[in-house]
Structures are given as C-alpha cells and as structure tokens.
Amino acid sequence: MYVCVCNGLNENTVREAARKNKGSFSAVKVYETLGVKPQCGMCLCDAQNICNTEKQNAESS
C-alpha cells in the first residue's frame, strides 16, 4: 500500500527507513533519508504514525 503517492513510497519502505534512521523518527527526516521531500503533504500524518510506531517498538525492545 502506498503511503506517499507523490514519491511512490510504500508502507514497508517508510517503515524500514524509520527503523534505520535511529534517533530520528520524524517523517520528514525519514523522507530525507530516502532522498525525497514531501510534496503535497497529504501523506505526512500516515507517515508520522508509522514512524511513531517504530519509535515505540525501538523503545520497548
């Protein structure tokens, strides 16, 4: 499922990038890691929710 249609990012791509981007679980930072920038911004809430979940997972492990 696509999270960001503008940049063609699916959920797994965003989730993996959030995991690798230790110390920063900001959606914008994760997009930077992937070499893209938000365009329309419609995806940022969903992307941030994915990042928040990964942050919680990292903190609980």
Ligand code: FES
């Ligand atoms: S859907 Fe992600 S920037 Fe437009």
